[in-house]
Amino acid sequence: MISRMPETMIAKSDFPNSRKVALVTGAARGIGLEISKVLCDDGFDIVLSDINADGLEIAKKEFENVDRSVWAISADISKLEEAERLIDETVKKFGKLDVLVNNAGITKDALLLRMKEDQWDAVINVNLKGTFLVTRASCKQMLKQKSGNIVSIASVIGLIGNAGQANYAASKAGIIAFTKSIAKEFAAKGIRANAVAPGFIKSEMTDVLAEKVKDQMLSLIPMARLGLQRDVANVVSFLVSEKSSYITGQVLTVDGGMVMV
Ligand code: NAI
Secondary structure: OOOOOOOOOOOOOOOOOOEEEEEEEEEOOOOHHHHHHHHHOOOOEEEEEEOOOHHHHHHHHOOOOOOOOOEEEEEEOOOOOHHHHHHHHHHHHOOOOOOOOOOOOOOOOHHHHHHOOHHHHHHHHHHHHHHHHHHHHHHHHHHHHHOOEEEEEEEOHHOOOOOOOOOHHHHHHHHHHEEEEEHHHHHOOOOEEEEEEOOOOHHHHHHHHHHHHHHHHOOOOOOOEEEEEHHHHHHHHOOOOOOHHHOOEEEEEOOOOOOOO
């Protein structure tokens, strides 16, 4: 069961079929909220989804003056019933689903020998299994439509690994392999799937880091600045647009040149 489903329809309540619908997981804050804002600016009706129902209530206030329909629905994507209900309710409400952005993700860092089974399970269950569950449910609808676009937020850590983040790195590498597999599976069915791998992105967490730590991070980035949430959101915007219509199964790093593969 979905923990809470606030009736949060704002703006227009009619859904012209010509309008496109984008669902973003982990949209209550951070990169997911920024992606939702940029896609809304692009003209999508937006489904904001997050496990944090209170956070969603706050996030949706940022869309009060938009001329698109913005709906918020809480769901824990790591739970089969909630992931499926999320997509069912979205399709019931809007009649379709054009874009899925798998953004929700967590970290539970520990060096390997200290990593507890529950730290491993939590990260894999949200980041990787959650992506699988929501994508599978979405693809059922997208196949009926013969169109759809999926972007999953991975991480450069999924490409290069990181000490203390074996669980997170494995989950993000898993998302990349998952993306390539479904891109192959659905390429001929009008559904594209790509991943975005952000590097160090400026956030409340990075703002409070010691100057020395920040300098160390910056020394790894050829462009010598942290990424902005908007930098990630703009790439998602490109990947779900017609401008990228011949791109599928790719991973775009958004990291100021930190990882070049
Ligand atoms: P964040 O922690 O600010 O936001 C993540 C959101 O996901 C939160 O609102 C949280 O409530 C939600 N969430 C957590 N578990 C959930 C679940 N089981 N079901 C539904 N929602 C859930 O994170 P941030 O920084 O905005 O990151 C977003 C994505 O970008 C994540 O996948 C993260 O791994 C990835 N990323 C972030 C980077 C960064 O520097 N911030 C760098 C590389 C990747």
